[in-house]
Amino acid sequence: MDPGGAGPRLSTAGKRGHRVGAPRHNHRMSISGTDAYATETHLPPLVERALAAARALAFPHSVRPEQGRLLHALAGGAAGAVGETGAGCGVGLAWLASGAREGVRIVGVERDPERARVCAEVFADRPEVEILHGDWRRIGERGPYDLLVLDGGGTGKSADDDPADPARLLTPDGTVVIDDFTPATDDPPLHDGKVDRPRLFWLRHPALNTLELPLAPDLATLVGTRRRLAGTETTWRGFAYGQIVRGVVTRIERFGVFVDLDGSEGFITAPELTRRPFDSYDEVVHVGQEVTAEILAFELFRPQVRISTAALEPDPFGEFARSAFGRRLSGTVTKVVPFGVFVRVAEGIEGLVHRDELTDRAAVETGAKLTVEVTDINLVRRRIRLRFAP
Numbered sequence: 001m002d003p004g005g006a007g008p009r010l011s012t013a014g015k016r017g018h019r020v021g022a023p024r025h026n027h028r029m030s031i032s033g034t035d036a037y038a039t040e041t042h043l044p045p046l047v048e049r050a051l052a053a054a055r056a057l058a059f060p061h062s063v064r065p066e067q068g069r070l071l072h073a074l075a076g077g078a079a080g081a082v083g084e085t086g087a088g089c090g091v092g093l094a095w096l097a098s099g100a101r102e103g104v105r106i107v108g109v110e111r112d113p114e115r116a117r118v119c120a121e122v123f124a125d126r127p128e129v130e131i132l133h134g135d136w137r138r139i140g141e142r143g144p145y146d147l148l149v150l151d152g153g154g155t156g157k158s159a160d161d162d163p164a165d166p167a168r169l170l171t172p173d174g175t176v177v178i179d180d181f182t183p184a185t186d187d188p189p190l191h192d193g194k195v196d197r198p199r200l201f202w203l204r205h206p207a208l209n210t211l212e213l214p215l216a217p218d219l220a221t222l223v224g225t226r227r228r229l230a231g232t233e234t235t236w237r238g239f240a241y242g243q244i245v246r247g248v249v250t251r252i253e254r255f256g257v258f259v260d261l262d263g264s265e266g267f268i269t270a271p272e273l274t275r276r277p278f279d280s281y282d283e284v285v286h287v288g289q290e291v292t293a294e295i296l297a298f299e300l301f302r303p304q305v306r307i308s309t310a311a312l313e314p315d316p317f318g319e320f321a322r323s324a325f326g327r328r329l330s331g332t333v334t335k336v337v338p339f340g341v342f343v344r345v346a347e348g349i350e351g352l353v354h355r356d357e358l359t360d361r362a363a364v365e366t367g368a369k370l371t372v373e374v375t376d377i378n379l380v381r382r383r384i385r386l387r388f389a390p
């Protein structure tokens with residue numbers, strides 16, 4: 001790598017996609033960040049200064065200019081604090097500091113001692129910028145942030161890097177940015193032929209509204225904004241989203257089941273109680289029963305932990321879908337409704353024969369045996385359509 005930075009834009013050596021001291025991760029794109037400035041003009045003076053430091057240190061992985069301009073714009077919306085993990089030689093921080101309004105604090109964490117020192121020198125005359133040396137988790141010492149950029153630690157892109165918790169690190173309207181993805185061409189996004197779990201983690205995070213922004217043909221970035229809705233916290237009173245908990249049923253109401261979780265209130269709605277169809281709660285639970293459940297969400301205004309016992313059950317619906325589509329089956333009518341009849345076609349599985357499909361409606365009553373064909377299955381809505389097949 002040419003420390004003077006005059007190397008080719010598309011370089012194979014010193015790609016930004018290489019983590020220093022870590023194997024290359026293909027979520028990341030492939031142009032060397034520092035080299036990508038070779039043809040750039042009209043850069044903010046602070047960015048020029050950080051770039052000079054990166055070149056002097058032959059550090060190739062600076063943030064690319066397309067991403068830098070995005071950071072510059074986003075920093076302009078911050079009211080209190082902006083943070084970045086993996087400060088490198090400070091190019092990203094320089095874009096952030098150049099775009100931020102007066103009075104906004106900017107904090108960067110860098111674990112490499114030399115880079116941390118160089119970075120601190122770059123901002124020596126900028127008291128609003130603080131560089132912390134150490135692991136990325138130190139960013140929590142100065143939070144929460146209106147804007148948090150994860151560029152070295154906390155991205156969840158590799159097995160040894162736990163993702164940061166945006167519910168803890170962001171202000172209520174805060175934004176998190178995770179850089180260095182190749183633009184997705186599949187849904188769900190793929191990485192090496194497999195579902196790209198780290199990207200999905202951010203895109204589907206319950207505490208965030210996350211967008212993937214394409215910035216260049218080979219570069220996309222994820223921008224997640226903290227949701228203000230109740231139930232989007234990911235940790236609370238030592239509980240965590242996705243955690244398995246055990247509790248005791250204390251009350252059963254028309255709208256759901258209350259569970260004592262060691263002094264905190266757990267709540268299970270009817271669809272989250274069991275995957276099996278039921279008419280009355282007492283077919284499934286009773287007061288005093290111990291239940292094991294997964295934590296779905298926190299409703300802090302109540303305050304309440306939303307839990308699911310259904311999430312831990314095997315999914316007979318999925319099993320059925322795998323084998324039954326297009327097949328003729330015999331079943332029993334369980335319910336006659338104005339728009340058709342429900343037919344039980346397997347243990348815990350019912351489908352609808354629409355009234356238009358019934359040739360002799362008068363003869364169909366609860367308990368009747370019918371031969372039906374499975375014409376449509378929707379796994380998301382958990383609905384099965386059947387056709388009368390005499």
Ligand SMILES: C[S@@+](CC[C@H](N)C(=O)[O-])C[C@H]1O[C@@H](n2cnc3c(N)ncnc32)[C@H](O)[C@@H]1O
Nearest residue numbers: 062063086087088091092111135136151152153
């Ligand atoms: C892609 S570079 C960052 C570039 C920088 N943000 C810029 O704009 O120029 C990633 C940096 O993160 C640092 N890093 C990686 N893992 C880290 C961790 N766990 N804690 C703190 N820093 C880390 C690396 O030492 C490296 O300097």
